[in-house]
Amino acid sequence: MNITANEILNAKGLACPMPIVRTKKAITNLEPGQVIEVQATDKGSTADIKAWADSTGHQYLGTVIDGEVLKHYLRKASEEETKEDTKHEAIMDLRILRNKIDAGESLAIVDVREPAEFAFGHIPGAKNIPLGELEERLSEIDQNEELHIICRTGSRSDLAAQKLKANGYKNVKNIVPGMSNWEGPTNKNN
Amino acid sequence: MAKTISTKTLAKKVINHEKTLILDVRNTDEFDNWKIEGGKVEVINEPYFNLLDDVEPVSSRLEKDKEIIVVCAKGGSSEMVADLLEEAGFINAYSLEGGMKAWSEHLEPVKIGDLTDGGSLYQFVRLGKGCLSYFIESNGEAAIIDTARMTDVYENFAEKQGIQIKHLIDTHLHADHISGGLSLASKVDGKYHLPPKDATEVTFDYTPLEEGNDIIVGNTAVKVHPVYSPGHTIGSTSFIIDDTYLLTGDILFVKSIGRPDLAGLAEDWVGDLRNTLYNRYKELSDDLVVLPAHYSFAEELGEGGKVSARLGDLYSKNSGLQVEDEGVFRKMVTENLPPQPNAYQDIRQTNLGQITPEHEEQKEMEIGPNRCAVEG
Numbered sequence: 340m341n342i343t344a345n346e347i348l349n350a351k352g353l354a355c356p357m358p359i360v361r362t363k364k365a366i367t368n369l370e371p372g373q374v375i376e377v378q379a380t381d382k383g384s385t386a387d388i389k390a391w392a393d394s395t396g397h398q399y400l401g402t403v404i405d406g407e408v409l410k411h412y413l414r415k416a417s418e419e420e421t422k423e424d425t426k427h428e429a430i431m432d433l434r435i436l437r438n439k440i441d442a443g444e445s446l447a448i449v450d451v452r453e454p455a456e457f458a459f460g461h462i463p464g465a466k467n468i469p470l471g472e473l474e475e476r477l478s479e480i481d482q483n484e485e486l487h488i489i490c491r492t493g494s495r496s497d498l499a500a501q502k503l504k505a506n507g508y509k510n511v512k513n514i515v516p517g518m519s520n521w522e523g524p525t526n527k528n529n
Numbered sequence: 530m531a532k533t534i535s536t537k538t539l540a541k542k543v544i545n546h547e548k549t550l551i552l553d554v555r556n557t558d559e560f561d562n563w564k565i566e567g568g569k570v571e572v573i574n575e576p577y578f579n580l581l582d583d584v585e586p587v588s589s590r591l592e593k594d595k596e597i598i599v600v601c602a603k604g605g606s607s608e609m610v611a612d613l614l615e616e617a618g619f620i621n622a623y624s625l626e627g628g629m630k631a632w633s634e635h636l637e638p639v640k641i642g643d644l645t646d647g648g649s650l651y652q653f654v655r656l657g658k659g660c661l662s663y664f665i666e667s668n669g670e671a672a673i674i675d676t677a678r679m680t681d682v683y684e685n686f687a688e689k690q691g692i693q694i695k696h697l698i699d700t701h702l703h704a705d706h707i708s709g710g711l712s713l714a715s716k717v718d719g720k721y722h723l724p725p726k727d728a729t730e731v732t733f734d735y736t737p738l739e740e741g742n743d744i745i746v747g748n749t750a751v752k753v754h755p756v757y758s759p760g761h762t763i764g765s766t767s768f769i770i771d772d773t774y775l776l777t778g779d780i781l782f783v784k785s786i787g788r789p790d791l792a793g794l795a796e797d798w799v800g801d802l803r804n805t806l807y808n809r810y811k812e813l814s815d816d817l818v819v820l821p822a823h824y825s826f827a828e829e830l831g832e833g834g835k836v837s838a839r840l841g842d843l844y845s846k847n848s849g850l851q852v853e854d855e856g857v858f859r860k861m862v863t864e865n866l867p868p869q870p871n872a873y874q875d876i877r878q879t880n881l882g883q884i885t886p887e888h889e890e891q892k893e894m895e896i897g898p899n900r901c902a903v904e905g
Contacts, residue, residue: 355605356605357605363581387578390556394578
């Protein structure tokens with residue numbers, strides 16, 4: 340799996356508690372929303388990184404095993420994600436999206452999460468355009484299609500939907516809440 | 530540097546029922562799965578990563594001058610937390626050396642009693658996993674039943690008393706821990722005994738355990754009398770020692786009974802399990818002292834660390850022996866079973882000699898509780 344991270348932390352050879360102590364320090368230097376790759380060899384680090392992320396609100400994306408090295412991916416929590424007042428009016432409940440997919444409908448889904456999040460699990464057929472790259476990549480999105488915009492919780496996709504609307508896209512649905520509640524089929528990047 | 534406490538010192542506290550406060554700083558999933566229990570142990574959990582900036586999340590639950598034993602997976606995080614506690618004024622904070630990994634390996638010998646013709650019987654209590662093994666010595670010779678992987682403990686114990694280990698016996702093919710029987714047998718040039726029905730797939734030579742073929746320890750003839758008692762596994766064998774002690778393996782525990790599913794044949798073995806518990810054992814004397822291969826509940830750890838009970842008492846108290854209806858019994862031992870022990874399939878294969886994991890890997894495989902029992 341090829342995943343890009345904003346920062347790589349080398350915690351190889353370090354025993355517990357050092358991988359977490361270093362991660363905690365390193366993540367303070369990241370911008371909200373950025374992804375850190377923590378390379379560790381301590382087997383216990385997977386469960387601990389997960390539990391630590393839960394307790395701090397950072398998002399644990401997943402772990403890739405590369406020989407002896409465990410590469411843990413974490414995304415720094417951002418405040419805007421916790422805001423609940425979505426502004427884009429056209430929304431679609433995740434369950435409705437699920438029903439459409441289960442019924443075999445072919446849908447245009449744009450997943451605006453970071454590539455690292457996308458890599459660890461996305462709806463089959465979804466296109467990944469991170470929120471930050473949306474404006475440069477509008478040419479990749481068809482004006483005439485009904486667009487389903489999704490992220491993890493519905494807040495980044497809300498911003499994306501607003502941007503699309505402002506750029507003349509007429510039929511844009513923000514999927515709420517988002518991948519955090521998705522129980523349907525997923526693909527992973529290989 | 531944080532003060533430390535050894536697993537040996539902690540084990541003494543547990544078996545002597547001393548009041549002991551443990552702060553377990555592993556993550557909560559690991560804590561919920563497996564923790565230090567027994568005696569008068571009180572244990573609280575707060576993951577170390579919540580204490581990095583400030584010990585405030587636990588400080589209100591601790592007293593400044595009281596002993597606090599900090600425990601983690603391997604001893605690194607507990608040392609850091611013990612340091613942090615000390616800085617915060619908790620002057621009696623100790624870190625458990627080697628953490629739960631070392632705790633899982635500690636064996637504590639507890640004397641069960643003297644034997645009629647000289648010699649004695651010891652129970653080796655593996656507090657971290659709830660595994661029990663038995664050391665029978667008489668006139669300079671010893672037999673060990675259900676030997677744990679840490680064979681040096683028995684070797685040292687024997688050496689100190691000038692005893693030669695002659696027989697290594699397993700009551701059944703274990704699925705929760707790696708047997709030390711084979712390796713110790715080859716080291717001391719002793720015999721490794723296994724129930725033949727559990728050993729059909731082994732890759733090594735062994736001496737089959739059979740009813741009627743008593744094993745003699747020492748020349749005063751301490752009889753190790755095998756009783757075929759299938760149910761947990763098809764070969765499970767119990768032993769009567771000195772006409773006093775009944776070693777039940779994983780068939781009958783103090784508060785519970787064995788589960789029949791760990792070799793994948795729950796349905797087939799229920800009938801055997803029921804027959805052993807409700808018929809075969811019933812024919813034996815009520816006064817036999819039951820010595821099982823495991824315990825699962827802290828309260829089973831009795832005075833001085835002994836885990837035992839009178840057979841007759843178990844027929845009135847053990848919930849697994851009170852089920853009149855065969856259908857209800859079948860349901861109890863095949864449905865809603867606890868999760869299986871960690872790596873149990875790899876452990877079985879290791880005990881069959883089919884795979885030979887490295888030493889560190891063997892330790893990892895044994896992490897966690899034994900989970901061999903079903904509670905009625």
